[in-house]
Amino acid sequence: MLRPRTWLPEHTPEPSGDSTPVSQLFTPITLRDVTIRNRVWVAPMCQYSAVDGLPNDWHLVHLGSFARGGAGLVISEATAVVPEGRISPDDAGLWNDEQQAAWARIVEFVHDQGATAGIQLAHAGRKASTYSGFTAARGAVPEADGGWRPVGPSAAPYPGLHEDPEPLDAAGIARVVTAFGDAAERAVAAGFDVLEVHAAHGYLIHEFLSPLSNHREDEYGGPFEHRARLALEVVREIRGRVDAGVPVIVRLSATDWLDDGWNVEETVQLAALLREEGVDLVDTSTGGNAPAEIPVGPGYQVPFARRVRAEAQVPTGAVGLITDAKQAEDILADGSADVVLLGRELLRDPHWPLHAARELGEDATDLWPVQYRRAAPR
Numbered sequence: 001m002l003r004p005r006t007w008l009p010e011h012t013p014e015p016s017g018d019s020t021p022v023s024q025l026f027t028p029i030t031l032r033d034v035t036i037r038n039r040v041w042v043a044p045m046c047q048y049s050a051v052d053g054l055p056n057d058w059h060l061v062h063l064g065s066f067a068r069g070g071a072g073l074v075i076s077e078a079t080a081v082v083p084e085g086r087i088s089p090d091d092a093g094l095w096n097d098e099q100q101a102a103w104a105r106i107v108e109f110v111h112d113q114g115a116t117a118g119i120q121l122a123h124a125g126r127k128a129s130t131y132s133g134f135t136a137a138r139g140a141v142p143e144a145d146g147g148w149r150p151v152g153p154s155a156a157p158y159p160g161l162h163e164d165p166e167p168l169d170a171a172g173i174a175r176v177v178t179a180f181g182d183a184a185e186r187a188v189a190a191g192f193d194v195l196e197v198h199a200a201h202g203y204l205i206h207e208f209l210s211p212l213s214n215h216r217e218d219e220y221g222g223p224f225e226h227r228a229r230l231a232l233e234v235v236r237e238i239r240g241r242v243d244a245g246v247p248v249i250v251r252l253s254a255t256d257w258l259d260d261g262w263n264v265e266e267t268v269q270l271a272a273l274l275r276e277e278g279v280d281l282v283d284t285s286t287g288g289n290a291p292a293e294i295p296v297g298p299g300y301q302v303p304f305a306r307r308v309r310a311e312a313q314v315p316t317g318a319v320g321l322i323t324d325a326k327q328a329e330d331i332l333a334d335g336s337a338d339v340v341l342l343g344r345e346l347l348r349d350p351h352w353p354l355h356a357a358r359e360l361g362e363d364a365t366d367l368w369p370v371q372y373r374r375a376a377p378r
């Protein structure tokens, strides 16, 4: 449902919502029971600013400003489902009541701005326990400095990070799957409308998918069906633990950008299986599981979203160097994706959706927060 803005003086009229969109970008999209006001979504972005996994005022203002700025879906950063699944000791988490309550406060503000709230549920696998990059130290955090020994599919490390990740045994895998389900339940209880599973960027689920990092010889390693098992189990667990009206989306890396790595054909195959498990959209990114040459440029990952959408018949999100309103509109209009996700451009300008709406000829007055409406261009 589209939510009313409750955080307004009583005499303020609700947005009329009766202007018809002229662009794809500002046409609402409905996934299951959730209608999202437009197709400018905030890509999840780690802030490395939590203490003991607890989001705080930084997260409120950071995520709140995207909601204020007119984004449709505000997806919070990679949020660890277990403490050892954090990329850094400063990551946000969602494994206890205190974290759930802290997230609920942020979600309430996002809703009050008319946006939809999403959360990316994550486990960093062998890339856990690294320095955030905000300190002089880089790479693996030793136990003496608050780090821990990460887990992974196999003993193979990510180059330059912890040298001895602990291969998960069957019980460990089952605990991870359950933890994703627990966090999903907590996310819904905190008010999140959309759940994103982080299966990209070389973190645990992607590590299982890719033959570069998965050297297992059991039912979780080897052929595609085995490597895909964890991703499918996580989605099945989440689907079984939340209401059927809650959209579940998955972020995939469509390729490792290496000849012998995870590739787009496997991504298409997995996306179709995910659709059958009840996944509503594939947020299509790339890379992160091994150092590789990536041909970065405007919209460089869009062709992957297009291919997944066409061949797996599942809605997709396109992400990566999408910075311009016309560019975003064209991606939707030419059928490459159903939504766009913006990261760094929204950090530069959290009000990007307000400007983009004007550029695309929308009557965007309702999108402006009432408190700022006198500044809205007419």
Ligand code: FNR
Pocket (backbone or CB within 6 Å): 043, 044, 045, 046, 047, 077, 078, 120, 198, 200, 201, 251, 285, 319, 320, 321, 322, 341, 342, 343, 344, 345
């Ligand atoms: C990211 N990215 C990212 N991706 C993800 O899946 N989970 C995350 O928590 C993060 N964290 C993160 C932090 C910061 C500061 C940046 C800039 C990026 C990747 C992000 O979601 C996006 O895919 C890329 O930034 C590419 O999109 P842009 O920035 O070119 O629009």
